[in-house]
Amino acid sequence: MPLRIDSFATQMMRWYRASARDLPWRQTNDPYKIWISEVMLQQTTVNAVIPHYLRWIKQFPNIKSVASSSAQTVLKSWQGLGYYSRARNIHATAKIITKNFDGIFPNLKEHVRLLPGFGPYTTGAVLSIAFDQREPIIDANVRRVVMRQLKVLGKALPIHDPKILEFLLKVMPKKNNRIFNQSLMELGALVCRSKNPSCLICPVKKSCLAYKHGVQDIIPQPKEIIIKNISAAIAIIRHKNKYLLQKRPAKGLFADLWEFPGGKIETGETAEQALLREVHEEIKIAVIIEKQLPSVIQFYTQFKAHLSVWLCRPREMPAKRRDLKWLTLTALKEYPMSSGSAKIVDLLTKLSFK
Numbered sequence: 001m002p003l004r005i006d007s008f009a010t011q012m013m014r015w016y017r018a019s020a021r022d023l024p025w026r027q028t029n030d031p032y033k034i035w036i037s038e039v040m041l042q043q044t045t046v047n048a049v050i051p052h053y054l055r056w057i058k059q060f061p062n063i064k065s066v067a068s069s070s071a072q073t074v075l076k077s078w079q080g081l082g083y084y085s086r087a088r089n090i091h092a093t094a095k096i097i098t099k100n101f102d103g104i105f106p107n108l109k110e111h112v113r114l115l116p117g118f119g120p121y122t123t124g125a126v127l128s129i130a131f132d133q134r135e136p137i138i139d140a141n142v143r144r145v146v147m148r149q150l151k152v153l154g155k156a157l158p159i160h161d162p163k164i165l166e167f168l169l170k171v172m173p174k175k176n177n178r179i180f181n182q183s184l185m186e187l188g189a190l191v192c193r194s195k196n197p198s199c200l201i202c203p204v205k206k207s208c209l210a211y212k213h214g215v216q217d218i219i220p221q222p223k224e225i226i227i228k229n230i231s232a233a234i235a236i237i238r239h240k241n242k243y244l245l246q247k248r249p250a251k252g253l254f255a256d257l258w259e260f261p262g263g264k265i266e267t268g269e270t271a272e273q274a275l276l277r278e279v280h281e282e283i284k285i286a287v288i289i290e291k292q293l294p295s296v297i298q299f300y301t302q303f304k305a306h307l308s309v310w311l312c313r314p315r316e317m318p319a320k321r322r323d324l325k326w327l328t329l330t331a332l333k334e335y336p337m338s339s340g341s342a343k344i345v346d347l348l349t350k351l352s353f354k
Contacts, residue, residue, distance in 0.1 A: 008204060009173040009180050015203035016183035019190070021046075024053060026182070031105035031130035032063050038125045039086050039117065046189070052081055064103040066094035075256060075336035082300070082339065084257060089117030107131045129178045136168035137181050141188025148192060148219050151209035156220035194220075228303040233275035234262035234296075234344060237287055237312045243332060243348075244314075246282065247323040258325075258335040260344060262307075271308040279312075283324065287312040294347060298340035305340050309347065 020026070023046065025037035036056060040049045059077055060066045066074065071091055078087035093115045097103060105126070106112055112123050124137035138146075143156050146164045154160065173180055191198045199211050210216040237244040237260075245258045263278035265271055272289055279287050289312050296307040318324055327335070332345050 008171045008207060011203045012183040012187065013173070013176060013179045016179055016186055020182070020186050021190075024050065024057075029130055029178070031107070031126050033057060034130045035105065035122070035126050036090070038122055038129075039090060040081060042086065042122075043083050044081055049081075052078075062103065063094045063097050063105065066091060067098035067103070071256065072336060076334065079336050079342060080339060084255065084336075086117065088256070092116040093118070105130070107133075109133075109135070125181070128181045132175065132178045134172055134174070134177050135181075136165055136172060137185075138164055138168070139185060139188075141185045141192070142168075142181075144194060144220055145184055145188045145192045148197075148210035148216050149204065149208050151213060151215065151219065153215075153219060154221055155223055194222075226302075227299075229306065230303050231265045231271075231306045231308065232263055233265055233271040233278065233308045233310065234260050235275050235279050235287060235310055235312045236260055236293065236344070236348065237279070237314055239314055239317070239326065242326040242328055244283070244318070245325050245327055245332065245335060247325075254338045256336075257341075258337050259341045265308070272310070275308075275310055275312075283318045285318045286315040288315060293351070296340060296343045296347060298338075298343060300339075307340055307344070309344055 023037075025033055028034070037049070037053055040053055040056075056077055060069065069091070071088070074087050074091045075084060078084060081087075096115060097105060101111075107127065107130075109123060109127060112118055112127060118126075121137055121139055124135040125139075127133040128135045128137060138161055140156065143160065143164060146152075146167050147156060147160060150163065150167060152160050152163060187202070187204075191202050197216050199205050199208070199216060202208065202211070205211050208216070210219045235244075244261065246261055247258050248254050248256060250256055261279050261282050262275060263282070265274040269277070275289065276287065279285065289310050291311050293309040293311055296305075296309060298305045298307065325335075329345070329348055332348075337345070
């Protein structure tokens with residue numbers, strides 16, 4: 001059945017009003033709150049985001065409250081969501097908006113697009129949902145929905161976005177674009193899923209070419225996901241009931257986060273050998289290994305980390321550096337860390353270390 005441009009948006013919005021999930025960021029048109037939710041939802045599931053979002057809004061109720069906070073406070077509040085560059089961009093953007101727009105989120109595309117972290121998707125999402133502007137958005141869900149509507153073969157890659165954008169500009173309504181854009185994302189999340197799509201209850205199945213030809217299960221072509229296994233040795237260096245923590249570089253993996261010394265176990269090394277080598281390379285001291293603690297396993301987007309954890313004491317004290325701190329177990333919990341390091345802090349707490 002040929003696509004009826006006037007009815008596609010109507011059907012999508014009618015379905016959304018009847019079937020959309022009641023999510024906290026959908027109870028407001030505040031551009032700040034919508035922006036935070038959209039950034040959190042990138043690479044993170046809805047169920048995981050909800051408690052983080054509620055805590056964030058309670059701690060930072062507006063843009064100025066983010067801008068006036070330290071980078072460490074912002075990163076700590078982001079802990080558990082991963083992709084910490086998102087938090088750094090939020091902090092930088094909040095400072096810019098506070099300085100240039102008195103803390104009021106701008107509603108002009110030419111201003112928004114220049115803000116740190118604002119690519120085409122985030123720009124379109126905030127402008128359409130908060131201000132109801134006629135801005136198309138393409139995320140993974142939208143890309144999948146439209147690829148099936150048009151029967152676009154291949155993997156869900158940005159190479160298809162020009163064709164998807166052309167489709168969206170045709171079917172977008174003149175108003176209520178905040179509802180239309182959210183309806184596409186919601187359809188992809190609840191009905192037009194990557195696996196086992198529920199085509200029989202889809203509001204736009206009649207115009208879906210993939211459904212018509214029975215190829216919805218192979219559009220888009222699944223991506224190959226290769227998860228690497230990485231083994232690392234971690235030193236819990238304790239001195240007078242304080243633990244040594246180091247700050248990672250400002251660029252690269254886990255930038256600006258804090259962690260326990262240690263690193264990758266190289267081929268041919270034992271965990272103990274790797275630990276002694278890494279500690280010497282990183283903080284220029286030798287340590288005495290006292291005992292092994294329970295191991296920690298943490299999954300990241302592209303690798304699985306097997307962390308061999310060892311309690312140690314220093315043979316000599318490291319030189320004073322801004323990126324090294326001796327902290328009590330209670331104080332450790334105030335510093336932003338990767339999920340693996342945070343698990344080790346939880347481990348120390350459970351083992352009743354003081």
